[in-house]
Amino acid sequence: MSTGFPASRSLAQWLPDLALGFENLASHKLRSLLTMLGMIFGVAAVVAMLSIGAGAQQKVMAFIEQLGVRNVIVEAKEAHNYQELQKVRKNSPGLKLTDYQIIRQNVSHIQSGTPRKRFAPSKILPKPQQDTPVVYGVEPSYLEIGHLRVTDGRFFDESDDAAAAPVCVLGAAAKDSLFGASPAVGEYIKLNDQWCHVIGMVAPQMSPQSEVSGVRTEDMNNLIYAPLNSVRYRLEDSQSWLKDEIDGMYLHLASPDTSTTDAEVVRGILNSSHHNAGDFSVIVPAELLAEQKRTEQLFNTVMVAIAAISLLVGGIGIMNIMLAAILERTREIGVRRAMGARRSDIVRQFVIEAVLISFAGGFLGVVMGFALSKMIAWFAGWSTIVTISSILLAFLVSISVGLIFGTYPAVKAARLDPVEAIRYE
Structure with a gap:
């Protein structure tokens, strides 16, 4: 009381x-x-x-979190005309698969990775109702590296990539633009002169509303994913003479704690082989997030x-x-x-x-x-x-x-x- x-x-x-x-x-x-x-x-x-x-x-x-805090991303700076290309080629051969292989051999913390070859098809059927989708040629490991989630069908696998199979997976916006409300899995689309079998669809992803330190400001949903070898050997890019053999690579590290030091190693390797031409950028999402x-x-x-x-x-x-x-x-x-x-x-x-x-x-x-x-x-x-x-x-x-x-x-x-x-x- x-x-x-x-x-x-x-x-x-x-x-x-x-x-x-x-x-x-x-x-x-x-x-x-x-x-x-x-x-x-x-x-x-x-x-x-x-x-x-x-x-x-x-x-x-x-x-940025979608990019992956355990990833290091390399983006090629593409030439827009012949004069610019010739100026760069005096010092650098451009981004190549050998660059990716050398990096994989010399950076021990990399768990997985994939080169990337991208292009916008000059011809596509069915005719898109919105902007023309961009094709991403990547290896099957991109499913995990890019935090993709398959909502219908499947993602291509190692055997599809090894055989350069004419298959593809559609992003959410690409599917709506090409097929509307109709089912897409099992259908075919024509990219330039190659018919590709649609085997899957992925869930919508975040897209940057503004430029984020070198990251491309493209619609991440208006993409068509295809095996890297299929893009290299089957799909002809009308402006391939202006571009590098590959235009990007994704490196998935064992821990985000080593991302900064590993990114410096990657820069050093590429600067050495490209003779400091500055024709690439290295993006570290962990640094961007901080x-x-x-x-x-x-x-x-x-x-x-x-x-x-x-x-x-x-x-x-x-x-x-x-x-x-x-x-x-x-x-x-x-x-x-x-x-x-x-x-x-x-x-x-x-x-x-x-x-x-x-x-x-x-x-x-x-x-x-x-x-x-x-x-x-x-x-x-x-x-x-x-x-x-x-x-x-x-x-x-x-x-x-x-x-x-x-x-x-x-x-x-x-x-x-x-x-x-x-x-x-």
Whole structure:
């Protein structure tokens, strides 16, 4: 019984002040609302801006994770015309299968890998309803390396690649573009002059919305996967004379911890065989992911700093209103002091009113910020995500501002002389 007495007494002290605080705010509705505006807009800005940042970062980070934090990716920088090609060929033979084989022999941490040969067919049947799909010639190991998930049929295997079999697997967008709602597995498509048997389909994948440090900005769903040897020996590329023997390679490592050092070894091998021609780039998704996390933290810090300025303005508004309220209620304060109220009671009363204003402003700001986030997503087509952390942050900051800026007026009210306060008109 004795342990519960202090708590119940404390609650008995706070409840009347809460009721009085609600009563005072309700009696001046317009003034209370105007006081809250700074809080409302500040909190709404925090929630809306952080939702935009969270949405953008989530897509980029999901795409980077899809690339694989245990992968190292090499991309050839293709020449766009004959003069550019000749300039590069003076120093470098281009990216070749021998480069891939040498790397596999000299980097011990590689568990699996695949070269890649890609091209856009000049002729394709059935006629695509959307953009022409791009063909990826890869080895069967790309199924695991590229985090593909077969939804219908199967992926090609080692025997298909060894025999250069005319088979292919469709990405989600490529299937819709070529066959619409009709089943695709078992059908045939014509790539340039070669008919290929469709043996499978893969699930939709994330695609980069903007350039990500050297990664191609192509639709990862509008792809046709075929065995590497089938692409090399059966499918003719009309611009093959402008391109390297292969245009990329994927190296799957045993651990992401060695990705940076292994990437340096790969760069060293290629720079040696390409005579520092700079006709390739090495992409390390683990590094990109760490960089994006740092960028996200910096963005959040900047957004919070900007929003803090808005909340600071709101806090100044609360202080001004509370100081004005002291003048209006000087006589009331004097009467309460004369009736035995302590200074701590007066401080508690005014701090409660300040916190109520900031709490109500924070709540309305969260609602407005959530609505703004949805409107931005609807009208601008951006991905926005309202996170629990942004809501908690906005609430904590708004209540803290109420406490900080409400304390000075409360202390000033408590220091009023009771006799002078009663005489105040």
